[in-house]
Amino acid sequence: MTWRAPAVERTVQLRDLGVLSERGTLEGWLTWHRETLLVKCAGLDGEQLARTAVKPSALTLLGLVRHMAEIERWWFRRSFAGEDVGEIFTGPSDGDEGFEGVRGDRAEHDVAAFRAEIRTCDARVAGRSLDETFPSVAGATFSLRWVYVLMIQEYARHNGHADLLRERTDGATGD
Numbered sequence: 001m002t003w004r005a006p007a008v009e010r011t012v013q014l015r016d017l018g019v020l021s022e023r024g025t026l027e028g029w030l031t032w033h034r035e036t037l038l039v040k041c042a043g044l045d046g047e048q049l050a051r052t053a054v055k056p057s058a059l060t061l062l063g064l065v066r067h068m069a070e071i072e073r074w075w076f077r078r079s080f081a082g083e084d085v086g087e088i089f090t091g092p093s094d095g096d097e098g099f100e101g102v103r104g105d106r107a108e109h110d111v112a113a114f115r116a117e118i119r120t121c122d123a124r125v126a127g128r129s130l131d132e133t134f135p136s137v138a139g140a141t142f143s144l145r146w147v148y149v150l151m152i153q154e155y156a157r158h159n160g161h162a163d164l165l166r167e168r169t170d171g172a173t174g175d
Contacts, residue, residue, distance in 0.1 A: 003108045005041040005049060023130060026148040033155030034118055036175060037068060038111075040162035044169065046107030053168035059099070061165050062107055064158050066098030069114040071154055075147045076121035080134050083124070088113055 012032045017025055041049055041061050049062035066089045074097075077083040089098045089110070102110075130145035166172050 002045050004043055004045050005111055007042045008035050008038045010035055029152050030148060033152060033159060036159045037064060037155065037162055040166045041065065046104035048169050049107045050102045050104035051169060053165045059161060060102050061162055062110055063099040063102045064162055065114045066110050068158065069117045070098040072117050072121045075151060077124055079136065080144055080147055081124040
């Protein structure tokens with residue numbers, strides 16, 4: 001049987017985000033965007049997830065999943081938490097952040113790695129203050145709050161790409 005990306009049961013509803021604390025709002029929006037990327041992949045097999053559907057771009061749904069796993073790791077674990085962990089999908093200096101090397105036969109593994117990275121990132125920031133800061137590699141200082149906002153915008157941008165890729169793959173539209 002061919003593996004297909006599983007359906008996603010939303011854990012966050014947008015209507016519930018308007019009355020939460022600052023932390024709850026940031027976590028809620030980030031969770032909603034993470035789930036949206038998985039919704040865009042749901043029901044597709046590995047070959048469909050690895051397909052370049054919007055020529056001439058080489059972007060794929062699976063590439064977006066891999067990229068976001070790398071971005072999660074970079075900001076939450078390597079930058080904020082100071083962990084000495086390498087990249088998930090790519091070599092240490094290739095700079096592609098998960099977009100290159102996408103293979104349909106590795107889709108199940110890659111989606112699982114994305115989900116695992118999210119769990120680990122959430123564990124690293126649990127209980128940490130949004131005001132806690134860290135120095136960036138460029139010498140700027142950022143707060144955990146800033147990382148949440150950055151991640152929300154990163155997902156929002158790439159979920160727009162995922163909308164187009166999914167529609168071109170099988171015609172599916174929606175959130």
